[in-house]
Amino acid sequence: MDKLFVKCEQCATQYQLKPEMAGRRFACRKCQAAIVIPPPKQVARTTVGNDPKAKQEKGNIPIAKAISPAPTVSRAAKATESTVEQRTKDVLAKFHGDVKRVRVPLSYQLSAVLVSVVMVILPIIYFGVVCLFAYAVYWHFSTNAAMLGYGRGRARIIVFLAYLAPGVIGCISVLFMFKPLLARPGKRGRDRALTPHGEPILFALVKQICDVIGTPLPKKIYIDHQINASASFRSGMMSLLKGNDLVLTIGMPLVAGLTVQQLAGVFAHEFGHFSQGIGMRLTYLIRSINHWFARVVYQRDEWDEWLESSTSELDFRIAWILYLAQFMVFLTRKLLWLLMMIGHGVAGFLLRQMEFDADRYEARLVGSNTFASTAGRLRELNMGNQAANYVLEQSLREGKLLDDLPLLIQTQTNQMETTFLEQMHVQAANEKTRWMDTHPCDADRIASARKESAAGVFHDGRPASVLFVHFEAACRNVTLDFYDQQFGRKVKTSQLYSTKEMSDAMNAERDSKGRLEQFLFGDFDTFRLFPVKQGYFDGSAVGKPAVQELQTTKCQLQQLANEYHPNRAAHHEASGLLARAETALLMHRAGSFDKRIDLGEDFSTVDKARAHRSRARKQMTELQTKLEPFELLMASRIHCCLTILHASNFVAKASKAKKYHARSKQLSECLAAVSRGQAELVELRMEFVGFRLLLNQLETHRKSEEYIGEVLSEAKRIHTILSRIRERFKTIEYPFDHAKGSVTLSIFLMGEPCASNDVGAIYNSSDAFLDGFARFHGRAMAELADICDFVETSLGLNRRDT
Numbered sequence: 001m002d003k004l005f006v007k008c009e010q011c012a013t014q015y016q017l018k019p020e021m022a023g024r025r026f027a028c029r030k031c032q033a034a035i036v037i038p039p040p041k042q043v044a045r046t047t048v049g050n051d052p053k054a055k056q057e058k059g060n061i062p063i064a065k066a067i068s069p070a071p072t073v074s075r076a077a078k079a080t081e082s083t084v085e086q087r088t089k090d091v092l093a094k095f096h097g098d099v100k101r102v103r104v105p106l107s108y109q110l111s112a113v114l115v116s117v118v119m120v121i122l123p124i125i126y127f128g129v130v131c132l133f134a135y136a137v138y139w140h141f142s143t144n145a146a147m148l149g150y151g152r153g154r155a156r157i158i159v160f161l162a163y164l165a166p167g168v169i170g171c172i173s174v175l176f177m178f179k180p181l182l183a184r185p186g187k188r189g190r191d192r193a194l195t196p197h198g199e200p201i202l203f204a205l206v207k208q209i210c211d212v213i214g215t216p217l218p219k220k221i222y223i224d225h226q227i228n229a230s231a232s233f234r235s236g237m238m239s240l241l242k243g244n245d246l247v248l249t250i251g252m253p254l255v256a257g258l259t260v261q262q263l264a265g266v267f268a269h270e271f272g273h274f275s276q277g278i279g280m281r282l283t284y285l286i287r288s289i290n291h292w293f294a295r296v297v298y299q300r301d302e303w304d305e306w307l308e309s310s311t312s313e314l315d316f317r318i319a320w321i322l323y324l325a326q327f328m329v330f331l332t333r334k335l336l337w338l339l340m341m342i343g344h345g346v347a348g349f350l351l352r353q354m355e356f357d358a359d360r361y362e363a364r365l366v367g368s369n370t371f372a373s374t375a376g377r378l379r380e381l382n383m384g385n386q387a388a389n390y391v392l393e394q395s396l397r398e399g400k401l402l403d404d405l406p407l408l409i410q411t412q413t414n415q416m417e418t419t420f421l422e423q424m425h426v427q428a429a430n431e432k433t434r435w436m437d438t439h440p441c442d443a444d445r446i447a448s449a450r451k452e453s454a455a456g457v458f459h460d461g462r463p464a465s466v467l468f469v470h471f472e473a474a475c476r477n478v479t480l481d482f483y484d485q486q487f488g489r490k491v492k493t494s495q496l497y498s499t500k501e502m503s504d505a506m507n508a509e510r511d512s513k514g515r516l517e518q519f520l521f522g523d524f525d526t527f528r529l530f531p532v533k534q535g536y537f538d539g540s541a542v543g544k545p546a547v548q549e550l551q552t553t554k555c556q557l558q559q560l561a562n563e564y565h566p567n568r569a570a571h572h573e574a575s576g577l578l579a580r581a582e583t584a585l586l587m588h589r590a591g592s593f594d595k596r597i598d599l600g601e602d603f604s605t606v607d608k609a610r611a612h613r614s615r616a617r618k619q620m621t622e623l624q625t626k627l628e629p630f631e632l633l634m635a636s637r638i639h640c641c642l643t644i645l646h647a648s649n650f651v652a653k654a655s656k657a658k659k660y661h662a663r664s665k666q667l668s669e670c671l672a673a674v675s676r677g678q679a680e681l682v683e684l685r686m687e688f689v690g691f692r693l694l695l696n697q698l699e700t701h702r703k704s705e706e707y708i709g710e711v712l713s714e715a716k717r718i719h720t721i722l723s724r725i726r727e728r729f730k731t732i733e734y735p736f737d738h739a740k741g742s743v744t745l746s747i748f749l750m751g752e753p754c755a756s757n758d759v760g761a762i763y764n765s766s767d768a769f770l771d772g773f774a775r776f777h778g779r780a781m782a783e784l785a786d787i788c789d790f791v792e793t794s795l796g797l798n799r800r801d802t
Contacts, residue, residue, distance in 0.1 A: 101214050133177070169324050192223050202467045220248075225251065227254060228251045232247055254266060256409065260461070261366050262366070268365040290343055368449045379442065395502055397772055513779075516785045519788065522564070530781070532671040533639040540648065546640065546647075551797055554637065568623075570619070575682070581609050639668075642668060653794070656790070667735055667780055667784045691763065698711065712757065722765060729745040733745070736779065749769045
């Protein structure tokens with residue numbers, strides 16, 4: 001039987017395939033890179049059979065021989081190799097000179113000595129406290145055993161408890177102080193390594209940078225989904241004893257969002273850490289010790305729950321021992337918190353010095369100005385990551401997992417408004433470094449880099465993606481790793497959706513919302529529902545009266561718009577006042593009203609809160625009567641447009657009309673059904689404001705039965721509202737594409753029902769509903785407005801002279 005042998009060019013993984021696979025393509029299981037299998041004549045075969053010339057025994061595993069590709073494949077391979085070789089030469093040609101080695105300042109050396117002394121003393125103090133507690137327990141049991149002979153009858157029980165209590169308290173304290181040693185370390189994400197064979201351009205750049213700045217090469221280069229690059233030890237604590245056992249981790253969003261020059265500067269910064277041999281080892285120990293202290297102080301698990309529940313369930317005559325044990329655990333944690341903060345504060349100075357030291361390598365390689373631009377771009381990418389998380393959340397609502405997280409972050413970053421970015425950079429320029437920070441603020445780092453006055457020896461303004469031969473595959477791989485970490489399971493590539501298509505769709509949606517505001521003669525309120533009419537479009541021909549009615553309606557709307565939008569803004573403000581008044585009354589009922597919370601008005605007493613509530617309701621009622629004429633006319637305008645759209649004589653005139661028929665019916669029916677839920681929507685928004693505030697202060701009032709009771713009551717009220725909305729929306733089909741096909745609006749916006757006493761689930765469900773409804777309503781109204789605009793444009797009603 002013939003066998004084919006091929007190797008992945010990116011990760012060098014070898015595959016043994018069936019002969020019928022010849023000439024096909026498939027994705028590498030390890031790195032997802034595309035592998036082209038040469039045609040049969042160009043693949044060496046090893047035959048297993050009775051032929052003695054094969055020199056193989058039957059059943060042996062065949063050995064792959066050299067592959068002789070066809071001339072066409074050879075030319076393509078040579079062209080690719082030539083391209084990669086040329087790109088490598090182009091990158092390396094951008095280097096002009098070496099970088100002067102950074103001298104370690106005296107402050108850095110002194111801080112390293114100081115931190116070393118302190119970080120050695122802190123664990124000694126910690127273990128000294130533990131040993132002191134352990135010895136105290138031993139001394140008590142061995143010295144005070146004679147007291148068990150005192151007392152008679154019930155007095156003996158009291159004596160026994162008095163003898164037992166210090167030992168129990170001490171043992172529990174020691175146990176809780178050693179508990180983090182017994183805990184398993186957190187699950188690490190997958191280490192996805194690159195190879196020089198798969199990414200030769202990147203490895204050539206890394207080697208050149210290390211040669212230029214005089215630092216050791218990393219043993220491995222990993223990639224992940226973070227907006228960061230890091231230098232670390234490959235084998236953890238074991239690497240402290242080895243030589244330069246270092247690895248470089250590159251976040252692929254950096255590659256997607258930076259230039260070659262900026263990314264090279266980031267590499268130089270990390271390689272600057274490589275040069276800090278003793279400093280890096282010391283930093284690793286510092287971080288490990290601080291992390292261990294933090295686990296002792298903050299970590300809570302089933303042991304803490306056991307101690308708390310046992311204390312509350314036992315009779316107080318016995319439980320008082322556990323109460324004292326809890327108090328001693330509290331005191332020991334406070335002591336360790338003090339040690340942790342001392343270590344963190346002292347170590348912070350050294351860590352900041354290390355960052356300044358590494359920054360000098362970056363500035364000298366790519367220039368002080370490029371250092372400043374890179375710092376600003378990293379801040380932009382982090383903001384873009386927040387926007388990308390919102391897009392991911394919206395795509396998950398539709399059951400879609402996007403295939404390229406770095407591309408999504410880059411796209412969202414590039415679409416941010418200029419004014420927003422300017423405000424962000426102004427804020428960054430005014431930041432100050434705090435004494436507990438482990439990294440200096442950007443303003444201080446940029447000022448330090450500018451003192452170098454470095455022009456740089458490497459300049460390349462091309463996108464950093466040119467450094468990768470398999471850039472798209474690498475982005476998909478780290479995206480899959482991200483999903484693996486989030487969901488705890490493997491996600492198949494067949495389950496992914498195109499990030500580019502999603503980004504294009506959201507851009508179109510953004511443009512459509514802009515057209516919606518033009519259609520409404522002003523801005524759009526996603527929580528103000530128009531009473532869309534649900535009518536039957538019979539397709540009968542319409543005449544000039546229908547068109548004239550539409551034109552008259554538009555003119556009336558344009559006249560009313562000047563009053564409608566200010567009134568709607570006033571209605572929105574009154575609605576906010578009502579929500580704050582209801583929140584204040586809720587806090588008063590819970591017995592936890594805090595005057596320090598700024599609610600915009602004086603709600604310090606129940607009477608004042610009720611007065612504001614009455615005023616807000618009166619204003620909303622008055623404004624509602626002023627808003628209705630415009631909203632009813634707008635509903636009539638939409639209905640008139642859709643009636644004309646389905647008319648037989650309009651279809652004959654406008655060739656694109658038919659494609660909007662089914663879509664307009666679906667959207668109008670959906671929005672008409674949704675608009676009947678305006679009351680529940682307003683009620684949910686009102687209640688949610690107070691509910692969120694209650695939960696934000698829950699930790700402070702955890703022991704107040706009155707407060708807890710009000711939280712549970714409010715959760716039940718919101719659960720009731722959600723149930724009514726769910727019942728109303730359960731027959732409405734979600735009008736947009738979903739991975740599961742057809743889903744109801746209630747499932748899309750709210751998911752599965754939750755229990756009426758599950759406070760956390762109720763909060764998450766209501767929060768998700770309000771967020772999802774805003775996007776759904778705006779998206780549906782925008783598309784319906786586009787259809788109506790098509791009708792009006794086709795009739796010539798959007799010309800300036802009309």
